[in-house]
Amino acid sequence: xxxxxxxxxxxxxxxxxxxxxxxxxxxxxxxxxxxxxxxxxxxxxxxxxxxxxxxxxxxxxxxxxxxxxxxxxxxxxxxxxxxxxxxxxxxxxxxxxxxxxxxxxxxxxxxxxxxxxxxxxxxxxxxxxxxxxxxxxxxxxxxxxxxxxxxxxxxxxxxxxxxxxxxxxxxxxxxxxxxxxxxxxxxxxxxxxxxxxxxxxxxxxxxxxxxxxxxxxxxxxxxxxxxxxxxxxxxxxxx
Ligand code: NAP
Numbered sequence: 001x002x003x004x005x006x007x008x009x010x011x012x013x014x015x016x017x018x019x020x021x022x023x024x025x026x027x028x029x030x031x032x033x034x035x036x037x038x039x040x041x042x043x044x045x046x047x048x049x050x051x052x053x054x055x056x057x058x059x060x061x062x063x064x065x066x067x068x069x070x071x072x073x074x075x076x077x078x079x080x081x082x083x084x085x086x087x088x089x090x091x092x093x094x095x096x097x098x099x100x101x102x103x104x105x106x107x108x109x110x111x112x113x114x115x116x117x118x119x120x121x122x123x124x125x126x127x128x129x130x131x132x133x134x135x136x137x138x139x140x141x142x143x144x145x146x147x148x149x150x151x152x153x154x155x156x157x158x159x160x161x162x163x164x165x166x167x168x169x170x171x172x173x174x175x176x177x178x179x180x181x182x183x184x185x186x187x188x189x190x191x192x193x194x195x196x197x198x199x200x201x202x203x204x205x206x207x208x209x210x211x212x213x214x215x216x217x218x219x220x221x222x223x224x225x226x227x228x229x230x231x232x233x234x235x236x237x238x239x
Contacts, residue, residue, distance in 0.1 A: 002212055007219055009034035012076050012122075016060055016111055017083030018053075019045025021179035022129065025207030026080050026214050027053050033215060035078065040069065060107030061099070066114050076118040078218045081108040081128045081151075086181060091143035104147035105154065112158055116167065123166035125222075127214050128155050130173040130229050132236060148173075152229045159227030168226040170217045175233025178204040200235035 013030045017023040019041025027039040028050045037053045039045075044055050058065040060083045084104045090096045108128055115126065131148035138145045152171060159169040176195045178186055185191045186204065196202060213232045216222060231237045 003033055003215060003219060005032070006034045007215075008078070011035045011078060012074070013037045013078035013080070013218075014040065014073060014076055014111075014115065015080040015082060016040040016058075016107070017081075017129075018049070019043060019055065020048050021181060022174065022177060022207045022210050023080070023082035024048035025211040026082060029208070029211035029215050030078065030080075030218070038073065040083070059103075060111060061102035063110060066110045070114045070118070073118060075121050076115060077122045077124040079111065079115045079119065079124070079126045080214055081111050081126070083107055084129060084147075084181070086141060086144045088140050088144075088184070091141055097143040097146075100143035101147050101150075104144065105150040108151055109154060112154075112169070116162060116165065119162075119167045120165040125168040125170070125218055126158070126162075127217050128169070128171040129210075130155070130171040132173060132175055132231075132233060134171075134173050134229065135237060155229060156227045163226060168217075168222070170222070170225060170228045170230065172210060172213045172217070173229050173231045173233065173237075174210045175199065175205050175231065175236040177207060177210060179207060195236075198236055198239050199233070200239050203234065205232065205234060 013035040015023055015027040018027040018039030027037045031037045031052050039053050039055050040058050058069040087096050128151050130152045133145040134148040134152040155171040210232050
């Protein structure tokens with residue numbers, strides 16, 4: 001156990017994009033550390049969530065869905081924006097570009113805006129999910145990279161804006177993590193080979209690797225950290 005198992009006792013957390021993959025691992029980790037967790041996804045997911053986690057459906061790209069979701073959400077200590085999509089190869093189409101931005105970037109902003117008043121009474125915190133593509137370009141994914149570059153910049157701006165309310169805003173930037181989103185890459189040796197050979201720690205990351213870093217940013221150990229984009233990448237960024 002990395003953290004004391006009651007470090008988030010009595011804390012209330014909302015995690016978007018939490019019905020599978022990295023978001024589900026984050027929701028489960030926060031719950032295992034004592035938090036009451038609401039997980040949000042487009043549907044009820046693939047069964048990865050622990051029984052104690054409450055599931056709500058909402059599309060973060062739809063303002064009406066976010067308004068409805070927050071109608072029954074009270075005060076919060078932790079918000080994690082993990083909802084994200086990628087449309088490899090199709091993102092040069094402006095309509096697809098807009099769709100990816102609407103989920104990954106505007107969706108994150110919508111949830112942060114709605115959550116601010118819920119976080120303020122508890123001096124809560126937000127963790128956004130950035131990417132290696134917050135730092136690099138990607139010829140097949142101009143929308144995904146623009147959105148994740150935007151998430152990094154948004155994180156810094158909201159850290160400045162929300163500090164007056166005692167709310168910390170940070171991001172983690174996962175490296176190459178084995179989830180359904182990267183299944184096509186994992187299955188193609190010509191693409192997974194170069195990824196692994198550039199990753200100094202020599203393996204795909206796991207959703208749990210990311211969940212541990214998110215948990216850290218939500219603990220009192222990170223009380224003086226805000227506006228940080230924390231890579232969780234096995235060293236990929238510096239290789
Ligand atoms: P994933 O397995 O595809 O999971 C994506 C999650 O987002 C699912 O729970 C999905 O819900 C939800 N979602 C998608 N569109 C949504 C919407 N419009 N509204 C609400 N929820 C929505 O992806 P992942 O690999 O875990 O990625 C999670 C996050 O980490 C994303 O932001 C991604 O960009 C980021 N990331 C991933 C990697 C990686 O290597 N995997 C690396 C860097 C960053 P449903 O299942 O209900 O559709």
